[in-house]
Structures are given as structure tokens and as C-alpha cells.
Amino acid sequence: MSESMKFSTDAKDIWEAPWPMDGLEALNNCPICGDSQRKNLYDGLVDNTFFCAPGKWSLWSCISCSVAYLDPRPSPATISLAYEKYYTHTKDNISQSSYEDLRKFRKLRRRLVNGYTNWRFGTKEENANALGVIIALLIPFVRKPIDNRYRNLPKRDKNGSRLLDLGCGNGTFLKTARNCGWDVVGVDPDPKAVREAQDNGFEVHHGSIDIFAGQKDLFDFICMSHVIEHLHDPIKTLADCHRILKPGGTIWIETPNIDSFGCQYFGINWRGLETPRHLVIQSSKSLAFSLKKSGFYAISWLRDKNVYRGMFKKSYEMSKDCSPNESLPLPIKFACRAYKAKYLGLFFVGRREFLIITARKPKT
Template structure:
């Protein structure tokens, strides 16, 4: 375990323990969330060191959920359908900013979005992932060579027109180093699309420590609009648009219901996910947010 003494965004030492959360997915262990009194950033603290976090990814959710045939497979089937549907939407959004060029899907996981981009023929696409299992899976399933995360440092400066990170940044140990790398490799006219769970959402407040968006200890950071914007601006970027990830709300709520061992989690999750989305029509605090980011 490693304990952060300073806020990773603003370096303040004024940290308070806010919420204790259980790892429902892999270990059953409990982790504390620390809040920075200065910039409101919420993060898992203490957290497993980079050298030790691998074992917390040893679960169906992260390793082989595409092949899961039991238990929560119904939920995964819905998730897969929604994901396939949303790929087209994401590509349309990206092309409003950059019509074509070189696109990196950073944290490409099982490669579904990467495959959608390749199939669209608009971009020269590369996938990057930290997991050897994911890299092998994408090779076997789609035939694409995915680069390991260590290759990021070899990426030429200003070489990418688009960088996408779908629920990835909250997993990155060396957050400021990663941001500096992104700053270097993104073309001056390029655009980043970064989706993260929103810890200010209605469903986060409703489910509290059972909220699936916390997903400790794999999620090291629990962004809200304020803390995300502060991180981005610290590294010379600006947020140009904030969009909802509307399909995430029912999914996150269903999983949160499962964590509570509630009956009919699919129906309750769909209901409370819808409540969260309706509330967010007014507050703009959607369950997950997609930030469109460019150089300052």
C-alpha cells in the first residue's frame, strides 16, 4: 500500500477521510477515500502500489467478461449491446472535432471501440493497453496489434490528432506524468475525449459506499467537474465541452444494486439510473461525464 500525503492535483496537505468503500469485485477489502479540502479532489488513499495492484484486477469484470456465461452475464449482454450502439455515437462526436487523422485509444481493453474506429475507415487507429491479457485478446479476436502502455514514452511529440480514454484516467497511478505525456503527444490542433465516473452525480450520493463508480481500489480517483477541470488546466489543457454518458447511469446503478444484494437489481438499477439522468438534465451532474479537451 502507498499513502498519498499530498493532493495529486493541487499538492495541498489538507486531506480528510470521507468515505470507506469495499472492493466488491475482487478482494472484499475496504479502502478509504480522501478528500482534498482545497480543490475538492476525492481519491482512494491509501491505495495499492502500482507493483501490487494487478491482483485487484483478477475478476470476471476485468479479465474475461466477454466470455462470461453465468451469473451476471445478462447484465453484460445489455452492456455489450449498449457499448456497440454507443461506438457509432462516439465516432460521430469525434469527427465534429477532427474529421480524420491518427487516433489512439488509450486503455483500449477488449478492443471493441478500437475495432469500431478501424471499421469506420476515418482514422488511422492504434490501441494501447496496460494488460497483457487484453493485448492478447484483441490480437486473437480482431487481429490488431495493441501497444503496451510503456510504448507511450516512445510516441513522437504532437503525433496524435485524437486520443480517447474511456474510463481509463481514474486507473492511472502516475497521474501527473500521464498528463504531461498526453500534453506532449497530442497534436496542437488535436482533441482528447476523456470519460470518467462523476462522484457528484445523484446516483453516487444515493448509493454512497455501494456506488459502483467508486470501484476501489482499481479507481484511484473519483473526479467531479471541478477537480477534473483543475487537473486539465494544470497541464495546459482546457475543457471545451462536457457531455453525459447516458448509458452509464443504469449500468452503474444496476451494479450498485448487486453490491447491496438487493432483489431485482436490473429493474431497480434501470429505475434509479433513470432518476439520476432526469435529475442531471437540470444539475448537469450525470453519472459519468465525457470531457472534450484541447490544448489551451
């Protein structure tokens, strides 16, 4: 038995332990639209992702807006118990190998990508080929993953543009945005990640959006990558984002989709549930409603990342009582389902694995 399998089995003792009774809060009503009509999606959910949070949980779906939410759920005062082994602030794949270390074909690809990002996002990469602009514009499946990696940033204003990354972790995307010429600020609740980002020279604050209480019109662009599902009050946070955005500013959000094919296939073992850290899991309907309710307009759905095989593999591993980082081979049946979900997602926004959306604050 592998270490991760053994760890998963031992974690059953954690699941049987109750969450502190004085650390639970009941909702009864939808945290997005306030409706009390709902249906039960799953009972007995456990932390089969990080194996550190005690308790078993119920997930409900709002009849009106189709958002999914835990009820009861951990209170703000005790939610930190669910993050004791959280490790999502590690380095991601935005950092690149040095140009000199690449082979000939990869050097060409890097030059083409750099040519496009210099034109599209205002980077100043030296090894660049302008032919990349033409290729990217002509071939959407080449262009869109690059745009997504850069979170669909607009070109910064010549007079300077400010960006806020809520849930910035150790500042990986702050580095990307700064390379595009943006003045960047980050906020994160993890003190270790904040210290690392600060050590790398970024202005990063420990806490939440509440550090900007009483202020307005501060930023041109706000991004939240896999943050909104962790919030106790998403509507308040979106309203705060609206307040501190400058008129005409843009918000960018990426979050798991409760109506995805992956959730349909794997149910309680879908990696996107991540109980009990994911308190409110959006659908396309609920996320659009949330943004409109918070004052945003010009909502635009963007193509999600090519995460299907990875998400299906993690979910399959969880269905086998393993850690989602186990190295189990993905059976052909599930690989085919991942391939099917990927291409159906091109046409059905509401069934994509992740929802990626931008919206704007009115100019007046």
C-alpha cells in the same frame, strides 16, 4: 442462496486479509492539486465488485479540487493483485446484428442511424437512409447517444488522422474508429486483451502511455474510456497525452463522477467506487482543473450515456451484499431515483453519473 450471493459472502474472508504492507503507498496530499487539506468520505471500503482484492480502504476528498482518492493505496508494483478477476475486456454493445436478421422496424432504425453516421463520422455503411441526418439534427436525444457511442469523433482529415485509445481492451472501439476512416493505435496493460486485439489485426501495445516516452505530436485524437480513475498519476498521463497530441488535437475522457446522484444515494455501495482499482475518482471541478493544469483548453462537457438505471441496479444489488451482476429486480423507489437523476443530469453537469469531456491542445 444464489451462487453470486454465496460468492459475495465467502469474499468476506478475502476482505479480512490485509493488503501486503510493503505494497502500500501513502499520499497525504491530493494527487491532483497537491493540497493537504481533505475530509474523509468513507472508511472500511472493500472490493465488493469483483471480490478478489484483499484489505479495507479509506477514501478521501480534497477540500480544494473535490477529487476523491484512496490513501493509503496499492503501489504500482502490487496493484495487479486487484485485477485477478477483472473482466471488463469482454465484447461490448458496439458490435451489431446483421441487417438481414433484423425485423422491419429495426431495419428502418438501422438505416436511419447509418445515414447519420455516414454523414457525421465518415462511415461507409451500405444500408443507409439520409433522412437519419435530419432526424438526428432535429432531435438531440436521438443524436447524442450515437455521438457518445462514437466518442464524439470529428471527421478525419482527408490526409489521414491518427487515433490513440488508451486502455483499448480487446480493440472494440478501435474497430469503430477504423470504420470511420481513422488510423488507429491502442495501448492496454492487460496482455490477454492485447493479444486478442493484435489477433484481430490492430496495432496495440502492451503497457502504458510510457511507451511513447520522448516522442511528441503523434496523434490527432486520444480517448480514455474509464481509464483515468485507475491511474496512480493522472496529471502525468494527461501531460503525456498533451505532448503526443498534434497541435490542435483533441482528448476525450469518460470517467465516474464522485459527485453523482448515484454516489449520494448509495454511498459505499455505489458501483463507481470499485475499490481498490479506482484510485482517483474525479469530480467535474477536479477533472477540469487536471486538464487545464496539463495544458489543455477549449474544455467541453458532453452528455453522458443513459447508464442511470444500470448503475442504480448494480449499486442496489451491492447494497444487498450481492454481486453487481445479480438479477435482483430494482425496487420502484430506486427506479424513480434513477429516472430523476437522469433528467436532473441534463441540467447539472456536476451531478451526472459519468463525466464525459473533450479538450484541445493549442495549435501553437
